[in-house]
Amino acid sequence: MGAYDRSSTTRLMETAMTEMQPITLYYSPQSRATGTRVLLEELGAPYDLHALNAKTGEQRQPAYLAINPLGKVPAVRQGDALVTEQVAITLFLADLFPQAGLTPAVNDPLRGPYLRWIAYYGSSFEPALMDKALNREPAPINQSPYADYDTMLATLEAQLARGPYLLGERMTAADILWGVALSWTIMFGIVPKKETFVRYAERITSRPAFQRITAADAEMAAQHAAAVGG
Structure with missing residues (x-):
């Protein structure tokens, strides 16, 4: 019975994630956005990475200022929902994937x-x-x-x-x-x-x-530096 319950729960989770609109993370390596990417990994959440080269000032260009007028990362988009501010993003993502167990339920004393x-x-x-x-x-x-x-x-x-x-x-x-x-x-x-x-x-x-994202960040930061000859 227990094994059946677990497999049923897994199928429900997989179905929900398949039907969920994709998440886009607006990102620069070795920035405050690193924590958000680590959180997405901990949640087991599928996401697309939209990397911005801060060394070339890409986060201050009109295309991204239309996403976040402050020119800051991280920002996340899911369908029509655009979320900026690290605290709001943390709450939004953790609540979006409650099955990961990283957010206490509304009626939880925690x-x-x-x-x-x-x-x-x-x-x-x-x-x-x-x-x-x-x-x-x-x-x-x-x-x-x-x-x-x-x-x-x-x-x-x-x-x-x-x-x-x-x-x-x-x-x-x-x-x-x-x-x-x-x-x-x-x-x-x-x-x-x-x-x-x-x-x-x-x-x-x-x-x-964290270890995975740290390694990926180092590689991306080197690529961004090379893009400006540094």
């Missing part, structure tokens, strides 16, 4: 915390990160979207210390978003090499999906 930490990435971590990286004076604490950098980071550290994943024992799409981001920001020295951050990032970046 759904609220899951949404909280994905939103925290965009509303607190990213603004704090840019102020820190550019040595900008942050806004007064009562006007800052992230209070202050140390508090923002300490709050994240306390959550990750509960581990092994952001929400405890269960890995979600939020971990792909955070794990890839922390890997890059630790490497560039913006986030300190604290054991909690380093071990968490390594847990995500050691996964086969």
Whole structure:
């Protein structure tokens, strides 16, 4: 009976994916879009890659500005649905493929915390990160979207210390978003090499999906550089 149920579920999943409109990922290698491509791989989602050569400024040309007027990647399109903003893309894709188990259902007690930490990435971590990286004076604490950098980071550290994943024992799409981001920001020295951050990032970046995309990114980045003679 169990084997029959599993095969039936597999057939339903395959049928749903066959009937689903294709996903296009607008992409540049070694950018914020890397995390989105890793997520697509983790979800087992079929997608088409529309690569943009940032070294030639392709993301600032009219063709792509019609997709995202900000000239930023990633962006994804599925049929008439066009989604920009990394946080929105993460939620959109994970909900599109619930069978992958990377998104808590609406009635799951983890759904609220899951949404909280994905939103925290965009509303607190990213603004704090840019102020820190550019040595900008942050806004007064009562006007800052992230209070202050140390508090923002300490709050994240306390959550990750509960581990092994952001929400405890269960890995979600939020971990792909955070794990890839922390890997890059630790490497560039913006986030300190604290054991909690380093071990968490390594847990995500050691996964086969990240390793595959890292290798593919290196090859694509070299091709893009060669296209401009560099």
